[in-house]
Amino acid sequence: MSKIWIIIQREFLHRVTKKSFIVLTILMPFIIAATVFVPVWLSMVKSDVPQKVVVIDDTGKYLPQFRNNESYSFVPALKMEPEFRSDTTDVSAVVMITDDLIQHPEAATIYSRKEVPKGLSRLVNEVLNEQIRHDKLERYDIPQLEDIMSDFETSYSVRTVKWADDGTASESNSLVAMMSGMILTFLIYMFIMAYGGMVMQSVMEEKTNRIVELIISSVKPFQLMIGKIIGIGLVGILQLCIWGVMLFVILGVTGTAFGYSALQSPDMTGAMMEASASPVSDDTTSLLAALYNMDFLKLGAFFVLNFIGGYLIYASIFAAIAASVNEQEDSQQFMLPVTLLLVFAMYAAIASADNPDGPLAVWCSMIPLTSPVVMMVRLSFDAPMWQLILSLCILYGTALGLIWTAGKIYRVGILMYGKKPSLKEMFRWILYK
Structure with a gap:
């Protein structure tokens, strides 16, 4: 031993x-x-200066749905300008909508000098999909549609609690x-x-x-x-x-x-x-x-x-x-x-x-x-x-x-x-x- x-x-x-x-x-x-x-910690840290995103909406109905947040600032424009493509511009991306997306789904495009961030792409898709759903429901002439949509889109997440052997409860x-x-x-x-x-x-x-x-x-x-x-x-x-x-x-x-x-x-x-x-x-x-x-x-x-x-x-x-x-x-x-x-x-x-x-x-x-x-x-x-x-x-x-x-x-x-x-x-x- x-x-x-x-x-x-x-x-x-x-x-x-x-x-x-x-x-x-x-x-x-x-x-x-x-x-x-x-x-x-990173989820709590936000950029001090939001990125500037230009929105060109020929239809006029999608632009009001874009709202500024801590990451992106949406700016309207009438047409595509040459300076949007310049390396010296402060524009990060351009969202261009040329027609009704229900009739022409290909009418929306995001332009950028580099790869479009996933967060921006997801945000734009969410905004456009929400408006498309709203437009489709409007065809049915439903009374109080705005209130119904607001109530319908409220998300819910159930709270989970775990019981211990002594019967006490704790968050899980x-x-x-x-x-x-x-x-x-x-x-x-x-x-x-x-x-x-x-x-x-x-x-x-x-x-x-x-x-x-x-x-x-x-x-x-x-x-x-x-x-x-x-x-x-x-x-x-x-x-x-x-x-x-x-x-x-x-x-x-x-x-x-x-x-x-x-x-x-x-x-x-x-x-x-x-x-x-x-x-x-x-x-x-x-x-x-x-x-x-x-x-x-x-x-x-x-x-x-x-x-x-x-x-x-x-x-x-x-x-x-x-x-x-x-x-x-x-x-x-x-x-x-x-x-x-x-x-x-x-x-x-x-x-x-x-x-x-x-x-x-x-x-x-x-x-x-x-x-x-x-x-x-x-x-x-x-x-x-x-x-x-x-x-x-x-x-x-x-x-x-x-x-x-x-x-x-x-x-x-x-x-x-x-x-x-x-x-x-x-x-x-x-x-x-």
Whole structure:
């Protein structure tokens, strides 16, 4: 046991003292927090000077529908002027309508010196479509048409509230749940590939340099393999813990700056009243309220447990592959199926976001080779606790079996040079006593 501990210490200290580890550990929480709050902040930032858009309406009925906003200022004109096309003009675009759009749908065009912004194109289409609908309804000579249209076009968005086990209510949002699940899914995928790759690289370096021949004169091959897996895994756990603490602080500080720290209160009425006093839009209020009402402790705990289980499975596979080959190029034939499994798990997780309790999501969250990735999506949608626990039991049981199997391959392959073993031969290594 003392020898395994020495190997663990060596692998752990060798990596945590690297500058790349320190820099990535410090910067990543800020990058993750930025993906959450920067879009919110950008949605609040508007241009000080709206872009000038000229509207040439030969019919006269579409021009009054264009109203200025914070992004665009619509200016009427009688005809197309040469200066509109000049590089020195302050006109960003020209909307030209030459005829009735019901009779001639091709009569409207947006001209610009560069690609027309999607926001402007969407706004113009909305204005024109609204007038077209109005004109079509006018043909039916409906009394009080303006009042009917105003009432008809009022949109409604239902509020979503989630009950906790103790009966308290909290604001929920499917978009927040999906995004948090996808972020956790991507992190699991990234960590498994990164730290599993570290195990593979470490084994191949020692085997290529023949250092392993000296090492196993003092320790058993299985001790060396398990020491590497645990040591590198502890590096990942340390990094996760640091990121968790930093993210908690960053989200708390940023949330307070946005005025949403009180949204975790179980009193939904008071929370929403406080949120409504914020200058941020109602949609942003709902998103941030749902974000701060999430069970971060549960998400963090199951994230770490799934990471450890997934890492043990794939790290043992990577260690067995590295011990069986002599060159980096030789590992590609074995790495391809493993990589495809993780890619399939990612696609299954993305598909499961729309139906987290569907057959694909449930089965892929139970299969140990895909469950660490897929379960992160279901976790954010409150998957049943018994399924979470069953998935972990299957995951760790499979991990122990694969570690034992990888150890059998590792003890033979680590000292084999100059020969590419076949899968049949590797299976025989497992049966050796």
